[in-house]
Amino acid sequence: xxxxxxxxxxxxxxxxxxxxxxxxxxxxxxxxxxxxxxxxxxxxxxxxxxxxxxxxxxxxxxxxxxxxxxxxxxxxxxxxxxxxxxxxxxxxxxxxxxxxxxxxxxxxxxxxxxxxxxxxxxxxxxxxxxxxxxxxxxxxxxxxxxxxxxxxxxxxxxxxxxxxxxxxxxxxxxxxxxxxxxxxxxxxxxxxxxxxxxxxxxxxxxxxxxxxxxxxxxxxxxxxxxxxxxxxxxxxxxxxxxxxxxxxxxxxxxxxxxxxxxxxxxxxxxxxxxxxxxxxxxxxxxxxxxxxxxxxxxxxxxxxxxxxxxxxxxxxxxxxxxxxxxxxxxxxxxxxxxxxxxxxxxxxxxxxxxxxxxxxxxxxxxxxxxxxxxxxxxxxxxxxxxxxxxxxxxxxxxxxxxxxxxxxxxxxxxxxxxxxxxxxxxxxxxxxxxxxxxxxxxxxxxxxxxxxxxxxxx
Ligand SMILES: *Cc1c(COP(=O)(O)O)cnc(C)c1O
Numbered sequence: 501x502x503x504x505x506x507x508x509x510x511x512x513x514x515x516x517x518x519x520x521x522x523x524x525x526x527x528x529x530x531x532x533x534x535x536x537x538x539x540x541x542x543x544x545x546x547x548x549x550x551x552x553x554x555x556x557x558x559x560x561x562x563x564x565x566x567x568x569x570x571x572x573x574x575x576x577x578x579x580x581x582x583x584x585x586x587x588x589x590x591x592x593x594x595x596x597x598x599x600x601x602x603x604x605x606x607x608x609x610x611x612x613x614x615x616x617x618x619x620x621x622x623x624x625x626x627x628x629x630x631x632x633x634x635x636x637x638x639x640x641x642x643x644x645x646x647x648x649x650x651x652x653x654x655x656x657x658x659x660x661x662x663x664x665x666x667x668x669x670x671x672x673x674x675x676x677x678x679x680x681x682x683x684x685x686x687x688x689x690x691x692x693x694x695x696x697x698x699x700x701x702x703x704x705x706x707x708x709x710x711x712x713x714x715x716x717x718x719x720x721x722x723x724x725x726x727x728x729x730x731x732x733x734x735x736x737x738x739x740x741x742x743x744x745x746x747x748x749x750x751x752x753x754x755x756x757x758x759x760x761x762x763x764x765x766x767x768x769x770x771x772x773x774x775x776x777x778x779x780x781x782x783x784x785x786x787x788x789x790x791x792x793x794x795x796x797x798x799x800x801x802x803x804x805x806x807x808x809x810x811x812x813x814x815x816x817x818x819x820x821x822x823x824x825x826x827x828x829x830x831x832x833x834x835x836x837x838x839x840x841x842x843x844x845x846x847x848x849x850x851x852x853x854x855x856x857x858x859x860x861x862x863x864x865x866x867x868x869x870x871x872x873x874x875x876x877x878x879x880x881x882x883x884x885x886x887x888x889x890x891x892x893x894x895x896x897x898x899x900x901x902x903x904x905x906x907x908x909x910x911x912x913x914x915x916x917x918x919x920x921x922x923x924x925x926x927x928x929x930x931x932x933x934x935x936x937x938x939x940x941x942x943x944x945x946x947x948x949x950x951x952x953x954x955x956x957x958x
Pocket of ligand 1 (some may be wrong): 568613614615616643644734766767768769770772773801840841851886888889917918919
């Protein structure tokens with residue numbers, strides 16, 4: 501096929517949908533260090549994890565089997581919104597005047613608006629078949645809460661979402677959509693849990709934080725036998741489920757006889773980046789191909805580029821397992837950043853290990869250049885991208901501009917992890933000139949939060 505005759509949209513036939521997930525643990529040279537219990541600081545036991553997760557997901561967390569069958573019941577739900585299209589970004593290429601060929605995989609086509617539904621569906625299913633009636637979770641920006649509300653409804657389960665109070669107040673439509681899908685949405689901190697009541701007693705006027713909301717969701721799950729907790733990123737089983745993105749993308753690239761030189765994804769907890777990257781990384785492990793992989797983070801929350809590889813708490817409340825990862829420190833507070841999904845202080849242990857071992861590169865981009873990239877993308881490719889995803893767009897544009905200088909015809913593939921139609925407040929601020937660059941106090945905040953990791957003595 502001539503490279504200028506490749507269709508704008510490359511659609512995978514339904515018969516070609518992946519029927520198994522790809523597990524990178526089968527192929528990575530060094531497995532991540534084990535999780536530690538936040539209570540004992542010893543290796544976490546299956547029993548501790550069993551208080552909040554079903555057996556099948558704990559198994560997926562630890563297995564080194566290369567391919568895991570996607571259950572028929574999950575396939576049926578995937579077929580409601582998968583495959584997702586791959587686009588050749590002709591209009592963006594033209595606007596940039598680059599000889600590079602740019603492709604993007606668009607995960608924002610499903611009704612929840614992001615890739616998170618890829619893991620919400622199997623998480624609901626595996627809990628359901630083990631007799632769990634209700635799932636709890638936290639949400640900040642709202643994408644994960646929306647996806648889990650939808651997925652639990654698909655399997656006739658209940659869902660309780662602890663939503664950071666400030667988001668609950670500022671994002672009423674996100675709250676409404678979760679309620680439309682039948683979820684109970686509780687502003688956190690709340691009087692429904694012991695930990696919430698404790699926080700309210702001390703700080704009655706607090707806006708809440710993701711750490712508080714996690715602590716509430718975990719307590720709720722751990723104290724009800726028919727209830728479990730679900731997490732939307734970071735953990736191995738989430739990254740396993742997200743491999744459908746890259747498995748489809750590989751087939752779509754094959755359909756037009758292409759292979760990416762560069763694979764790019766934005767990086768919050770690592771799930772959408774790993775989802776698109778790991779199936780291609782398998783070719784690197786097999787010695788067949790050597791793409792470059794770039795995980796793109798926000799300059800305001802630079803865990804890979806400025807964090808340390810260490811054991812740290814997964815959450816600010818110190819309730820979640822302690823993991824070996826790149827971290828800025830569990831008490832790190834990212835300042836003024838409008839991509840809510842990229843505010844996490846740490847990263848997936850799998851992605852962290854692979855970055856540590858040199859298989860993956862990282863880049864950090866500034867908020868202003870991200871919004872500029874988002875606007876150019878909207879005006880050329882016609883999709884309003886999520887601010888998170890726009891970090892990947894921004895890096896793709898930088899790579900395409902390098903090709904313009906060097907004259908190289910590289911193939912660039914990035915993951916467009918979601919759409920931005922619920923993020924109009926952020927775009928409104930950008931358009932009215934209220935989003936700038938520069939992050940005052942960042943270095944001091946990183947130093948402070950990293951000092952606290954050292955104090956843990958792990
Ligand atoms: C949650 C979210 C992210 C960040 O999470 P990852 O686990 O790093 O993928 C990125 N993009 C969108 C649209 C999200 O909703």
